[in-house]
Amino acid sequence: MTEKDAGAPGLARLAALIADETRAACLLALLDGRAWTAGELARHAGVAASTVSEHLGKLVAGGLLAEERQGRHRYVRLADERVAHLVEDLAAQVAPEAAARRPHTLRASGAGSAMARGRTCYDHLAGRLGIAVTDALTGRGLLRQDTGFALTDAGLGWFRAAGIALTPTGRRPLARACLDWTERRPHLAGVAGAALCRHALDSGWCVRIGSERAVKVTPAGEAALSGLLGIDPVALR
DNA sequence: GAATACTTGTTACTGTCCAC
């Protein structure tokens, strides 16, 4: 085995962990950044709780998930942001094939369009909403995309002025690009992306649609995003 | 507060499917 191939066993183990429909369904569900119980994931994936429990054990052992026991409940979440980006990027690679498969029901079709309109990707905004915010920040010189995503001084000032605290956590970058699987373009992630998403939800700019990752921009959100970033409200509908 | 029923999650076991 060459030095270049030294990581092959680890890559094979990682690929094997993800290469299962039930485990993939769990990982995609956990992309919303929240902690789920095994029972919730079982219902979501359409399999028995025992089956999900076994799969979760493997994902936790493989380092993809972190678990926290609270009483009789066992909550699992994605281990960190890198896992979220790995899953989101893989989903982006198969999006054309997924898009080719027409939804079977009106409800599924509606849910899909809602996800494309706006959703959370782990802990930041994605979909057309995420792209619109990213484009607006870039257009106003608040975000640079030429050598990877980076907030400009004006961008840092904009976050301060908007009352959005950028609290560094560990080695997580302040701003980074995350490939959007519906728009096929990068949107803002990292500390800034997470802070903006948290602020949008806390301030009522966006509300979650049901228990899914899809979010909807409220009239207050349209006014705020239009006033702060000049985003056309029509583009968010 | 104690007893009971219900809910949720885990483990052991088993069957099926598939690749080798």
Place this chain on the structure above:
DNA sequence: GTGGACAGTAACAAGTATTC
């Protein structure tokens, strides 16, 4: 034929809610 992976059922444990 054999072994591995996946999924289902049954039994059990533990926590919560309800009733008295």
